[in-house]
Amino acid sequence: MSWRLHEGYVRTTTWDLDGESITLGLWGPGDVISSEHPALEPVELQCLTTVVVEHLVLSGEDERRYLRRERQMLAELHTIHRIRSGEQRLLALLSWIGRSFGQVNSHGCRLSLSELNLTHRALADLCGLTRVTVTKLLSRFRLEGRLISVSDSDLLIPSQP
Structure with missing residues (x-):
């Protein structure tokens, strides 16, 4: 399923072998969140605040745009996490x-x-x-x-x- 986030904030996470949480993304108003074809499993979507969402059916172009945004966010978070x-x-x-x-x-x-x-x-x-x-x-x-x-x-x- 995919949703457009109109209000609020959501965090996507997974876990390492020791059970430690790993943040995969932070999403805010205007962002599209999808649970379709996760790159890692398990994945949890955690509402950080009260959210208002709209269910979406992603077209091919929308899905590519979402995946680019997700990949960019993962790269940015990974880069931050690698700072010693x-x-x-x-x-x-x-x-x-x-x-x-x-x-x-x-x-x-x-x-x-x-x-x-x-x-x-x-x-x-x-x-x-x-x-x-x-x-x-x-x-x-x-x-x-x-x-x-x-x-x-x-x-x-x-x-x-």
């Missing part, structure tokens, strides 16, 4: 989430962790760190000015000069 430094990996993940689901302006990239329902635990799962490490790094990034708190859960990743 946990600090740089988390910053790269936050930047990717901001570019994909946030608001980009001349000041930088604004993202809302609460809108996406991304807790520190969820961020840790996404980038292969512990929740404690993510919490410490987020605090340090704020102190260093690499992240600016816009509200309780909104962050601004300043543009690089």
Whole structure:
């Protein structure tokens, strides 16, 4: 089955042999999600927030466009996951989430962790760190000015000069 996501956010995951969750994608409003012909099995679609979807029957062109988007997202997440430094990996993940689901302006990239329902635990799962490490790094990034708190859960990743 395939769906167009009108509202909300969905995460697709699979598991490794030790039962650890591996994120395959994050999907937001306007994205198409399909459970047809998964590249890996098992695959779980997890609603991060309340979602509104529309059932779709994909045409050949729509399916190719969906597969290109999925392949691009997998490549981006894989590239982030291969960054050795946990600090740089988390910053790269936050930047990717901001570019994909946030608001980009001349000041930088604004993202809302609460809108996406991304807790520190969820961020840790996404980038292969512990929740404690993510919490410490987020605090340090704020102190260093690499992240600016816009509200309780909104962050601004300043543009690089």
